[in-house]
Amino acid sequence: MSRQLWWRASLYAALGVVAALAGAWGAPFAPPVLAERFGGDSVEAVLTILASSLLAVATFSLGAMVTAYTSVSSAATPRAAALITGDESTQKALATFVGAFLYAIVGVTAINAQYYGPGGRAIIFLFSLVVVALVAFRLLTWVSRLTRLARLSHTVERVEAETLTALAAEAKRPRMGASAGVLDHGPIIAAPQTGYVLNVDIQRLQAAAERAEGRIQVIARPGAFVMRGEPLARLSQDAIDADAVQTAFTLGRERSFDQDPRYGLIVLGEVADKALSAAVNDIGTVVGVIGSGVRLLDLWADAAPEDRPPCDRVLAEPLSAHDLLDDIFGPVVRHGAHDLTSAVRLRKALASLSAHPVLAQATSVMDARLMQDADFANVADAERLRRCGGQARTSAG
Numbered sequence: 001m002s003r004q005l006w007w008r009a010s011l012y013a014a015l016g017v018v019a020a021l022a023g024a025w026g027a028p029f030a031p032p033v034l035a036e037r038f039g040g041d042s043v044e045a046v047l048t049i050l051a052s053s054l055l056a057v058a059t060f061s062l063g064a065m066v067t068a069y070t071s072v073s074s075a076a077t078p079r080a081a082a083l084i085t086g087d088e089s090t091q092k093a094l095a096t097f098v099g100a101f102l103y104a105i106v107g108v109t110a111i112n113a114q115y116y117g118p119g120g121r122a123i124i125f126l127f128s129l130v131v132v133a134l135v136a137f138r139l140l141t142w143v144s145r146l147t148r149l150a151r152l153s154h155t156v157e158r159v160e161a162e163t164l165t166a167l168a169a170e171a172k173r174p175r176m177g178a179s180a181g182v183l184d185h186g187p188i189i190a191a192p193q194t195g196y197v198l199n200v201d202i203q204r205l206q207a208a209a210e211r212a213e214g215r216i217q218v219i220a221r222p223g224a225f226v227m228r229g230e231p232l233a234r235l236s237q238d239a240i241d242a243d244a245v246q247t248a249f250t251l252g253r254e255r256s257f258d259q260d261p262r263y264g265l266i267v268l269g270e271v272a273d274k275a276l277s278a279a280v281n282d283i284g285t286v287v288g289v290i291g292s293g294v295r296l297l298d299l300w301a302d303a304a305p306e307d308r309p310p311c312d313r314v315l316a317e318p319l320s321a322h323d324l325l326d327d328i329f330g331p332v333v334r335h336g337a338h339d340l341t342s343a344v345r346l347r348k349a350l351a352s353l354s355a356h357p358v359l360a361q362a363t364s365v366m367d368a369r370l371m372q373d374a375d376f377a378n379v380a381d382a383e384r385l386r387r388c389g390g391q392a393r394t395s396a397g
Helices: 005-025 032-038 042-075 078-086 088-112 118-146 152-172 202-212 242-247 261-275 283-302 321-336 340-353 357-376 382-394
Strands: 188-190 195-200 216-218 231-235 249-252 311-315
Touching (some): 005 118, 042 078, 042 088, 078 152, 152 283, 188 242, 202 216, 261 321, 283 357
Parallel strands (some): 216 311
Antiparallel strands (some): 216 231
């Protein structure tokens, strides 16, 4: 709910109601000096300025956000553009402008009701000063944010940051905190609707399994697309509450970054794939995405997992190194093998990641695919491409 614009704006409107009530109830307790200094017509002037100016500012800001969304969708990918509307700083700025406008409307309405004496007007004036200070702060940060909101590099950074959060959680708790293992037989919990698995509440599954002293296997991890009736989980016995297990899975129309690290890697791969197209031909973006992939996969492979999984009665499969590599580097291999710069940088990246035992086999397979596609594409300097992989294994550069 905190990611919804209407939620933050509603809090400001609620502040207006609180200020109106505080002005009525707290008027007898206002110090005479405060009432004399701030209890005049200045509070109505401040609220009128806020109401008349912030609506225009909010309208302009919404237009700027829509323009940035369209620009990122065209330059990167629509999946990455979703982060523009969900960006916390953008949400706070827009909610502040819209919410402060609503606060001013509520305040002006309360003042014009002529229900307040000097003490009540002074209290509303103090509330208004806080709102003005907050609006000024958000306006300055919003102007700074606008200078980089639609930049492709900023979009890549945002996607990398979201993916980093999900990968770090997965690296700390592999299998989402569940144990390794597979149930060969048992009742199946089917998907109630068609869509992507957005979230799996492992703690809820653990509690359901503990109550029945059984086990639950997660079949559909976050990111999986399931049709209605396809399996989400398998139970070790009928005594486990099937409704509790089914409600532990959240399904939606589109994938999200929260509990699905592969989705972030796929979006980064899409950005690189689009940059490799003949219409764009932005090799610098491809190199930047490869660098992001190295940072993300290095963190995932190097993190030390917890000694004991917290949910020992829930079973799940871990993320596959082959899948992670193919998600982000697969498009570069398929469509960038003909470009020497992209191919050389990718070989060096794969050589650097091969130092991690968990990634060694997957990087070797992808490197072989890259060289096969490069030979097929008749890269002009194929010998240099072959040499760079060996050099990178002795030097990360």
